[in-house]
Amino acid sequence: MNKEMQAVVFTEPGKYEITTRPVPEIKNGNQMLVKILAASICGTDVHILADPPEYQATPNIILGHEFVGEVIEVGNGVRTFQPGDRLICDNNLPCGVCPACQEGHYNVCTGVEAMGVQIDGIFTQYAVVPESSAVKIAKDLELDRAIFAEPVNCVMGGVKQLKVMPGDSILILGGGPIGIYYESLLKQAGAGKVFVSEVSEFRSDYVLKFGADRVINPQKENLKAEIMKETDGCGVDIVVDAVGVLINDALDCVKMGGQILLFGLNENAKQTICQSDIARKNIKILGSFIGNYTLRSVAKALETGVADFRELITHRLPLGEFETGLEAMRNGTALEVVLYPFDDIR
Numbered sequence: 001m002n003k004e005m006q007a008v009v010f011t012e013p014g015k016y017e018i019t020t021r022p023v024p025e026i027k028n029g030n031q032m033l034v035k036i037l038a039a040s041i042c043g044t045d046v047h048i049l050a051d052p053p054e055y056q057a058t059p060n061i062i063l064g065h066e067f068v069g070e071v072i073e074v075g076n077g078v079r080t081f082q083p084g085d086r087l088i089c090d091n092n093l094p095c096g097v098c099p100a101c102q103e104g105h106y107n108v109c110t111g112v113e114a115m116g117v118q119i120d121g122i123f124t125q126y127a128v129v130p131e132s133s134a135v136k137i138a139k140d141l142e143l144d145r146a147i148f149a150e151p152v153n154c155v156m157g158g159v160k161q162l163k164v165m166p167g168d169s170i171l172i173l174g175g176g177p178i179g180i181y182y183e184s185l186l187k188q189a190g191a192g193k194v195f196v197s198e199v200s201e202f203r204s205d206y207v208l209k210f211g212a213d214r215v216i217n218p219q220k221e222n223l224k225a226e227i228m229k230e231t232d233g234c235g236v237d238i239v240v241d242a243v244g245v246l247i248n249d250a251l252d253c254v255k256m257g258g259q260i261l262l263f264g265l266n267e268n269a270k271q272t273i274c275q276s277d278i279a280r281k282n283i284k285i286l287g288s289f290i291g292n293y294t295l296r297s298v299a300k301a302l303e304t305g306v307a308d309f310r311e312l313i314t315h316r317l318p319l320g321e322f323e324t325g326l327e328a329m330r331n332g333t334a335l336e337v338v339l340y341p342f343d344d345i346r
Contacts, residue, residue, distance in 0.1 A: 002023065003022060003023055004020045004021070004022060004023065005020065005021055005022075005023050005124050005125035005126055005341075006018065006019075006020060006124060006125060006319055006320065006341065007019060007020065007021040007062045007123060007124035007125075008062065008063050008064065008123035008124070008319065008322050009021070009060060009061070009062055009063070010048060010049070010057055010058075010059060010060070010061055010062075010063050011059060011060065012059055013051045013052060013053050014049060014050065014051025014053075015049075015051075016049060016063065016322075018319075018320060018322060021062065021120075021124065023125075023126050024120070024126060024127065024128045025128070026073060026074075026075045026128060027128070028075060028077070029075040029076045029077025029078070030075055030077045030078060030130050030132065031075045031078075031128050031129065031130055031131070032071050032072075032073065032074050032075065032078055032081055032087075032128065032129055032130075032134070033071075033072045033073040033074075033126060033127075033128055034069035034070065034071055034072060034087065034089075034126065034127050034128070034129055035069060035070045035071075035072050035125070035126055035342075036067050036068075036069055036122050036124060036125055036126065036127060036341045037067075037068045037069060037070055037086075037143055037340075037341075037342075038067065038068050038143045038146075038147050038338050038339070038340055038346075039064050039066060039067040039122050039123055039147075039319075039338070039339045039341065040066040040067070040147050040148075040336055040337060040338050040339065041064075041066075041322075041325050041326060041329055041334075041337040041339065042064075042065065042066050042150070042151065043176070043177075043178075043329070044065070044116075044117070045064065045065075045116070045326070045329075046326065046329050046330060047265075048063065048117070049063075049326065052268075054267060054268055055117070055265070055267065056117075056267075057116075057117045057118070058117070058118050058119070061116070061117075061118070061119060061120050062116070062120040062121045062122070062123055062124050062127075063116050063121050063123045064115075064116045064121040064122045064123030064124070064339075065091035065114065065115050065116035065117070065121050065122060065150060066091075066122075066147065066149075066150040066151060067088075067089070067122040067127075067147070067150070068086065068087075068088060068137075068143050068146045068147055068149070069086070069087050069088075069089065069122075069127070070084065070085070070086050070087075071083050071084060071085045071086075071087065072126070074131075075131075077131075078131045080131060080136065081131060081134065081136065084139075085136055085139075086136070086137050086138070086146075087129075087134040087135060087136055087137060088134070088135055088137055088146060088149035088150070088153075088295065088298070088299060088302075089115075089129050089133050089134045089135070089150075089295075090133045090134075090150070090290075090291060090295050091114055091115035091117075091121065091122075091133070091150060092106075092107065092109075092112050092113075092114045092115075092133075092290055093112065093113045093114070093115070093119075093130060093133055094106035094109035094111070094112050095109055095110070095112065096109075097111075098110045098111055104292075104293070105292060106292060106293070107157060107289055107290045107291060107292040108289060115127070115129075123319065123322065123339065123341075124319075124341060125319075125341040125342060135296050135298075135299045136299075137149075137302065137303065138303055141302060141303055142310070143338075143346055144310045144313060144338070144346065145305075145307075145308055145309075145310055146302055147336075147338055148181075148302070148307065148309045148312075148336070149295070149298055149299070149302060151177065151178065151181060152181055152185075152298050152301070152302070152307050152309070153290070153291035153294055153295050153298045154178075154290045154291050155178060155181040155182055155185060155263075156185065156291055156294040156297060156298055156301075157288055157289070157291040157292050157294050158182070158240065158261050158263050158286075158288035159182070159185050159186060159189060160292070160294055161261065161286050161288055162186075162189075162238060162259060162286070163259070164186060164189045164190055164191055164238065165190065165237070166190040166192070167190070167191075167192035168190070168191050168192055168237040168238055169191075169192055169193045169194075169195070169230075169231055169236040169237050169238070170183070170186050170191045170192075170193070170194045170195065170236060170237065170238045170239075170240065171194075171195045171196075171197065171236045171238070171239045171240070171250075171253050171254075172194065172195070172196045172197070172212075172239075172240045172242055173197045173239065173240065173241045173242060173243055173246040173249055173250060173264075174196075174197065174198065174241070174242035174243040174246070174264060175196045175197070175198030175200070175203045175204060175206070175207040175212075175215065176198075176203060176242065176335070177309075177312055177335050177336060178263065178264070179196055179198070179207065179240075179242040180206060180207060180210050180309070180312065180335075181307075181309065182240050182242060182263075183196060183207065183210055183211060183212050184210050184211060184307070184309070185301075185307065186238075186240075187211050188306055191238075193214075193230070194211065194212050194213055195212065195213060195214050195215075195216060195227065195230065195236065196212045196214075196215050197215075197216050197217075197218050197223055197246075197249070198215055198216075199217055199218065199219050200332060202332065202333070203332075204217070206311070206312060206335060209311060210309075210311075214230070218249070223249060223252070223253065224249075224252040224253055227252075227253040228253075231255070234255045234256075235253055235254050235255035235256070235258060236253055236254060236255060236258065237254075237255060237258050237259065238254070238258060238259045238260075238261065239253055239254045239258070239259070239260045239261070240260075240261045240263060241260070241261070241262050241263060241264050242263055242264050243264040243266075244262075244263075244264025244265045244266040244269060245264070245266050245269040245271060246264075247260070247262060247271055247273055248271065248273060251273065251274075251277050251278065251281075251283070254281070254283055255281075256281050256282060256283075257281070257282045257283070257284075258281075258283055258284070259283070259284045259285075259286065260283060260284070260285045260286065261286045261288055262285065262286065262287050262288065265289075309336070312336040313335070313336045313337075313338055314328070314333070314334045314335050314336060314337065315328055315334050315336075315337040315338065316338050316345050316346070317337065317338070317339055317340070317345070318339070318340055318341075318343040318345065319339050319340065319341045319343075320343075321339075322339065325337035325339065
């Protein structure tokens with residue numbers, strides 16, 4: 001193994017460089033050295049590289065957090081993995097001792113270190129990860145299916161919170177990859193009609209492929225009026241905001257006693273809401289941030305085909321062509337961009 005590896009490094013707001021870094025070493029017994037077989041560009045990476053940043057990251061870290069890996073070496077305290085195993089990983093590494101962690105909410109750990117955000121990530125060839133954050137996957141599971149593990153894990157955290165009853169009507173605000181994961185998984189969980197609000201015709205085609213009953217373009221149609229037509233004037237049982245700025249649209253479209261799940265993030269966006277709208281309609285509003293003890297369920301969903309999003313892959317690129325993938329994400333011509341650190345494009 002070479003002692004140096006290629007890496008995409010965040011330098012300052014709006015800037016990065018493709019350079020070399022030393023191959024990391026195992027420093028304690030619960031860690032594993034992992035070869036990055038495939039990685040994908042997330043919306044969070046795009047937000048980090050915006051100027052001004054829409055998501056804060058630490059300068060000089062290696063970017064990236066969505067990946068499939070192969071174990072190369074294990075620490076002397078690792079019990080469930082051995083070299084040659086394949087894995088997926090939660091990139092958010094909790095402290096384990098804060099009140100949130102001890103109460104079972106490690107997804108909101110106050111001391112969390114996220115790979116590719118606060119500490120080195122995986123837009124590189126090798127990474128060190130703790131055994132506690134990894135889940136083994138079948139060696140014959142296609143990379144094209146397994147690469148969706150991290151974003152599906154985040155969405156699974158939201159699905160886990162919602163109380164979906166068979167036949168429930170759903171409105172998803174935003175038809176990008178996250179919205180598509182939600183529509184597919186909620187259908188699997190028993191949802192009835194699923195409506196998606198989306199302005200892009202490119203994305204709308206994919207939304208329909210993955211089972212939406214209707215796509216509504218709010219730039220061309222009145223979203224609230226159309227939802228009321230579809231639900232006999234009641235509103236939908238559940239609204240998911242996958243964008244991060246649409247709580248008022250959610251309040252307009254949810255039924256009395258319904259549920260709203262707020263998932264999308266935009267740290268720069270501020271909104272004004274009328275609290276009495278929530279109280280008088282007896283609406284349950286949930287916030288959802290990343291997964292919370294859901295990664296093993298994600299592995300099962302990937303291996304059984306319950307979660308199969310291969311059709312969303314629009315770009316397959318070597319790591320050195322990160323710029324091409326980033327620009328495609330920025331201009332809306334990409335859904336899933338997969339990077340191959342060893343240039344072995346599948």
